[in-house]
Amino acid sequence: MNADRLLAHYERIADAPDAIARLRRFILDLAVRGKLVPQDSSEEAAKGFRKPTDPAAPFELPGNWKWIEIGDQFDLLNGMAFKPTDWSKQGLRIVRIQNLNNPDAPFNFCNPEMARDRSLIDNGSFLISWSGTPGTSFGAFVWNRGPAVLNQHIFRCDFKTKAFIAAFLRLAINGRLDEMIAKAHGGVGLQHITKGRLEALLIPLPPLAEQHRIISKVVELTGLCDRLEVARAGREAARDRLAAASLARLNAPDPETFQPDARFALDALPTLTTRPDQIKALRQTILNLAVRGKLFEGTTAKAASVGDYRTLQNGYAFKSSWFSKEGVRLLRNANIGHGEIRWSDVVHLPADRLGEFERFQLSEGDIVLTLDRPFIVTGTKVAHVSADDLPSLLLQRVGRFVETSPGLDDEYLFLWINSPHFNNQIDPGRSNGVPHISSKQVETAEIFVPPLAEQHRIVAKVNALMALCDRLEAGLTAIAATRRQLLNALLADALAPAEDREMEAAE
Known part of the structure; x- marks a missing residue:
């Protein structure tokens, strides 16, 4: 058993998602294979x-x-x-x-x-x-x-x-x-x-005597695993508290300390974020700062209702008897995911009826969102319409924004819909037991609107920060995979018969 190598590298694998559970399993494997304690040939x-x-x-x-x-x-x-x-x-x-x-x-x-x-x-x-x-x-x-x-x-x-x-x-x-x-x-x-x-x-x-020795050793090592688990939980809790405190200071900013707080958060959070759920919280904080005019020092943004710039058009209640197996696609609630449209389980309207419903025809770049809720955790089911989505018509319970007054950039509006600032203002009602929101709720929600040039700057900065989050998330995935591979290799090596390791060393 080459347990020394395992222990020498343990710090590198301790934060693998299942490291402690695997270590417990490793101890059990050693115990039942006769590799945990020395044998006595006289027994x-x-x-x-x-x-x-x-x-x-x-x-x-x-x-x-x-x-x-x-x-x-x-x-x-x-x-x-x-x-x-x-x-x-x-x-x-x-x-x-x-x-x-x-x-x-x-x-x-x-x-x-x-x-x-x-x-x-x-x-x-x-x-x-x-x-x-x-x-x-x-x-x-x-x-x-x-x-x-x-x-x-x-x-x-x-x-x-x-x-x-x-x-x-x-x-x-x-x-x-x-x-x-x-x-x-x-x-x-x-x-x-x-x-x-x-x-x-x-x-x-x-042998019976060896069983007693094995159990004593298992109790000792299980206690070690318990302590490692407590230590790991302590490290996670400390990181969670520091990350949460940093994000909280950004979500409720002090005007006098906001800029150093923001610099600290953006510098430290890549180190503090060790799990995907922490990256998700970071994304939401970035969006919240962006749509409240807090991402840049000196940003001036006026509070308005989104209805001052956009109306939300609901889709048409097409009758199911009109549906066909091919023709013009109807965009439904089920087709909208977070950030994209998925054309699965498609419902069609005969193409020759397209002219009757021209005002419900979607255009490239439209922002569409579901009016039935479930929303996903902290983000509405919202997406942009792309050229690949056309031609298609808007089915009831899906809304799209229609411009009524200039001054609000579509990309900035898209950030706002995905932000906690929007979601926290929406209190869904229920219809036949199904949660839903109304066009009026969306149109009366508060939105902070900086000048258009500043909106473009904010969108560019958010895109850059989201790309950073993507890299952090990919890095976490790669690190977790590396730790898991190293753990697998060390455990396999520790369990390998001694003669196999001697042959490998000779080669």
Whole structure:
């Protein structure tokens, strides 16, 4: 095992998205492969087990370990198939899979007299959940919460031998969890493993004394993982607080300190932003500053209603009986994503009817937005119409801006619609249970309008800053991928047999 190399590079991989979880898995892999603690050749695994029927060993074991089948160690007794009519408000607790995975999950209860003996458990009972959702439901557990009765899909595992201590056996089974799930079958999202397949699953059996040493080491290393996780959470929290404070000072600027605050934020945030959600917050802050005239020192912007410059034209309520399989496309709510139009699930109107609805025909450069809400988090579903989108007509519940007075640049208007300053002013109503906004709400919303030359300057600056955010986001993705690759390589190297590493070194 080349764990030294792993530890030497740990600082470089500690912030990989799943580094701690992978490290925990790595410890488990070492434990069940006989690589976590030194072996004592004088120790032997328990004797008396038959040779496994499955000759394909999943991995190589130390010479004094052996493979056995779960069925040679356990009698597997399934829980009871309780019905809701069997539940009561008090009595004997019924243990379901969620009670194994979540100590805070509530219990159902039953009359103790209806519980069969083979499904009763108490402290020290060994359990295996064998049905549910991969990644959350399957696994081995040692019960320690007093008398209870098992629900179905959980085996009570009665020991046949004294070859294992329960703590190591739990590791050994959970170390083969991927194979257990691979042997499971069932529908999408819900799977189960049959009793026969589980009984035939191979598990490693080390000498009893080594099992005790392994568990002591696992407890020690698990504690280290816990401390690393706390330390990582502390680093993340500190970065979050500093980033949030920097953004807050920009979103509620002090006129006397705004410019140094802005310089600090733009200089420091690339270092503080380590997750995509932080980049998203930075984008929203940039937009908010831009449309409030705070992106440049000395910007003068007057407060107005967007209706002073634009009206919002709603689409036409075309009848579904007019629709055809080809012709002129109708732009619907479902076609508008954040920043683009997606022509999927297209509805058409016969091309020969285009002239009847000329005032609803879209033009290149039009800004369109949905009047049905969901909006996406902090941004309206809004897009520009491109040449590729034409010809098309506007369907009801989609609006487009029509100029009524000069002085407002379309690109600046587009920034404003995407900004928190706009979204925070919109309180959607509901129609037949569906959230929606009205043209009047949009037209009466406040907008800060600087001179046109300043609007162009703001748009150019925002585009440059958004390009910076794109680079930051791409950099985060690349760094995460590099850390994950390095982690994979280090873990593979640490798990490789010693002779493989010696051959690589010789080459």
